[in-house]
Amino acid sequence: MSDKITLITGTRKGIGKALVEHYIKKGHIVIGCSRSPIEWQLEGYTHHIADVSNEKDVLSIFKQIRNDFGRLDNLINNAGIASMNHSLLTPKQTLDKVFNTNVMGTFLFCREAAKLMQKNKYGRIVNFSTVAVPLKLAGEAVYAASKAAIVTLTDVLAKEFAEFGITVNTVGPSPIETDLIKNVPKHKIEELINSQTLKKLGTIKDVINIIDFFLKEESHSITGQKLYLGGM
Amino acid sequence: MNIIEEIIYPVLQEFKEEEEFDYELSPELKIFGDGAYFDSITLVRFVIAVQDKISELTDKTLILATPQAMSRSNSPFRTVTTLSEYIDELLAEAK
Ligand SMILES: NC(=O)c1ccc[n+]([C@@H]2O[C@H](COP(=O)([O-])OP(=O)(O)OC[C@H]3O[C@@H](n4cnc5c(N)ncnc54)[C@H](OP(=O)(O)O)[C@@H]3O)[C@@H](O)[C@H]2O)c1
Numbered sequence: 523m524s525d526k527i528t529l530i531t532g533t534r535k536g537i538g539k540a541l542v543e544h545y546i547k548k549g550h551i552v553i554g555c556s557r558s559p560i561e562w563q564l565e566g567y568t569h570h571i572a573d574v575s576n577e578k579d580v581l582s583i584f585k586q587i588r589n590d591f592g593r594l595d596n597l598i599n600n601a602g603i604a605s606m607n608h609s610l611l612t613p614k615q616t617l618d619k620v621f622n623t624n625v626m627g628t629f630l631f632c633r634e635a636a637k638l639m640q641k642n643k644y645g646r647i648v649n650f651s652t653v654a655v656p657l658k659l660a661g662e663a664v665y666a667a668s669k670a671a672i673v674t675l676t677d678v679l680a681k682e683f684a685e686f687g688i689t690v691n692t693v694g695p696s697p698i699e700t701d702l703i704k705n706v707p708k709h710k711i712e713e714l715i716n717s718q719t720l721k722k723l724g725t726i727k728d729v730i731n732i733i734d735f736f737l738k739e740e741s742h743s744i745t746g747q748k749l750y751l752g753g754m
Numbered sequence: 755m756n757i758i759e760e761i762i763y764p765v766l767q768e769f770k771e772e773e774e775f776d777y778e779l780s781p782e783l784k785i786f787g788d789g790a791y792f793d794s795i796t797l798v799r800f801v802i803a804v805q806d807k808i809s810e811l812t813d814k815t816l817i818l819a820t821p822q823a824m825s826r827s828n829s830p831f832r833t834v835t836t837l838s839e840y841i842d843e844l845l846a847e848a849k
Binding site: 581637640685 | 795799802806815
């Protein structure tokens with residue numbers, strides 16, 4: 523079996539960076555992207571400066587993958603941004619940014635990845651949602667709506683891609699200490715955690731565990747699923 | 755550029771070999787629609803492959819399955835000839 527080719531978005535820091543380290547350790551060839559340059563390097567990893575919501579940027583990443591490897595096995599749509607604010611205080615620009623990154627970015631990567639994956643009749647795609655969707659958290663209307671859109675997108679793509687041997691699933695992390703939530707007030711996070719079945723923060727390891735499962739070859743019958751951390 | 759010989763036939767040949775279709779390559783070959791070889795999923799894969807071929811040969815990214823094309827009463831995907839005329843049109847527009 524040749525090395526798996528794995529594409530991960532949003533790899534400069536946080537969960538995305540940890541995913542790169544994990545899959546490099548597992549022997550995958552990993553390709554990633556972020557809007558700003560990275561301050562680290564790993565053998566077997568190629569970085570692209572790209573905004574996931576910019577179609578030109580996305581197409582150029584896939585052109586490179588097609589030229590270098592001619593195939594893609596795994597896609598992890600990790601890039602995402604959040605916005606925590608009362609909806610009455612939320613400008614349209616925030617909607618544009620959040621939906622462009624989270625929904626548009628996820629869609630463009632799924633579409634281009636599936637074009638490549640269908641040639642081998644094999645592919646694994648994992649998209650990122652959040653527990654804020656089932657918990658319907660006040661103060662996260664825009665972020666949660668964008669992540670709910672990702673769940674629906676995943677469900678429908680799972681159906682459309684099924685005949686190509688491509689599975690599409692969603693992971694929904696509970697709060698994890700990364701930059702994404704560093705500006706959320708402590709009491710808000712506590713409130714959120716208290717509404718979960720498991721009253722604790724999530725960890726990056728928990729997310730990796732779920733993604734490992736979705737990416738396994740043996741998971742060929744698992745598609746259109748949403749796995750939330752923390753017990754939803 | 756000869757669109758039929760250089761773009762459409764090579765892709766149809768690839769599909770013929772990989773999917774074991776028993777069609778003969780000809781300008782009248784029916785690709786999609788009544789009495790045609792491809793079902794809608796094969797058409798999707800065919801369109802992707804043709805788009806790839808075009809961008810490989812011309813460095814242009816064409817979108818063949820636009821909503822307009824799909825809603826044309828005379829679908830451009832009926833036969834090899836109609837498809838080649840349609841690609842010709844799009845390539846001219848993309849200049
Ligand atoms: N941490 C949590 O509590 C939590 C909970 C639930 C779900 N999630 C989800 O988990 C995913 C990762 O979150 P995280 O906590 O690791 O966030 P993070 O630490 O803020 O990292 C986000 C990453 O995405 C990249 N990124 C953002 N916008 C991008 C764009 N338009 N194009 C390309 N890259 C972009 C960032 O790099 P650049 O800034 O350089 O572009 C960065 O590498 C997100 O989808 C998030 O919604 C996180």
